[in-house]
Amino acid sequence: MTLKCIADLVSEAYQKTHGNIALGGALKARGLVKAKNLLLSRGILDSLHNLNLSREQTHDYWNALLTLQASIFELDYYGEENWAIDAQALKEHWKQIEMAADALHSSIRPELKSIRAYQEVEMAIRSGNPVARMPIHVFYVLKSCDVRLIKGFLARVALSAGVRIPDSSATQFLSVIHEVKDDLDDLSEDILTFNGNRIMSACAVYGSKHALREYVYFLHGAIRDAQQKCAELHWIDEGESHEVWMDVVETTANLIRAFSESYTLDHLEHIERQLTGTQSDKKVA
Numbered sequence: 001m002t003l004k005c006i007a008d009l010v011s012e013a014y015q016k017t018h019g020n021i022a023l024g025g026a027l028k029a030r031g032l033v034k035a036k037n038l039l040l041s042r043g044i045l046d047s048l049h050n051l052n053l054s055r056e057q058t059h060d061y062w063n064a065l066l067t068l069q070a071s072i073f074e075l076d077y078y079g080e081e082n083w084a085i086d087a088q089a090l091k092e093h094w095k096q097i098e099m100a101a102d103a104l105h106s107s108i109r110p111e112l113k114s115i116r117a118y119q120e121v122e123m124a125i126r127s128g129n130p131v132a133r134m135p136i137h138v139f140y141v142l143k144s145c146d147v148r149l150i151k152g153f154l155a156r157v158a159l160s161a162g163v164r165i166p167d168s169s170a171t172q173f174l175s176v177i178h179e180v181k182d183d184l185d186d187l188s189e190d191i192l193t194f195n196g197n198r199i200m201s202a203c204a205v206y207g208s209k210h211a212l213r214e215y216v217y218f219l220h221g222a223i224r225d226a227q228q229k230c231a232e233l234h235w236i237d238e239g240e241s242h243e244v245w246m247d248v249v250e251t252t253a254n255l256i257r258a259f260s261e262s263y264t265l266d267h268l269e270h271i272e273r274q275l276t277g278t279q280s281d282k283k284v285a
Helices: 001-019 027-042 044-049 055-083 087-104 109-125 136-141 145-161 166-185 198-206 208-235 237-263 265-278
Strands: none
Touching: 001 208, 027 044, 027 055, 044 055, 044 087, 044 145, 055 087, 055 145, 087 109, 109 136, 109 145, 136 145, 136 166, 136 198, 145 166, 166 208, 166 237, 198 208, 198 265, 208 237, 208 265
């Protein structure tokens, strides 16, 4: 049975048990679907498989990770759809997240502070503090907090099981690149919601030319750093780590290529015009 089939079976079992019901019961279907897609695309199920756990343990961990990530996404959806934040609604979302964290492992709840820190960044948008004013690397490290939390937990599970895992600095680097890619991919839909898409924010605050220059500089700097790390590992013959960093280089190069082909100055100027034209109807991040 493939890992994808396992993921589908566990997701189906979860929905049969909990149902696609509104917050206060369990989770809405959209949060579960988005969570499953994220965890699959970021290699979380592959990581679980590599831990050599029993089928039952793999199912239990996947179910718990899926529930936690879906709970976080439901919090995201609430913020994207509501400019005015209701304190009680926020409390209910955090109750779901904390319950999911406790169900995964007792060590997780203290680590939720990184999720709260990113929530504060998006809340600050409502007080006139656009995310573009945060340094680009600092912002994306913070925005990748949910995936880093999950990967950190799996690293501890691997350590206790005596299983070697990929270089954590490489996986953290890759998480940042994936977050940049997500902002690019989501530009057309994020313009319709209240969110922390930093590329969109940079276009609105500093203009499209600045945004293009900033992201091109950042991505080229990222690939130089990754290539330097590969060169260092090659000389000390760190085979497995070298392969992981090569994957980082390839992923970053693909993003640079996609950026140069799809997100030209004309495209970002179009985004800037849309933002300017809708500022009277929508608060800009």
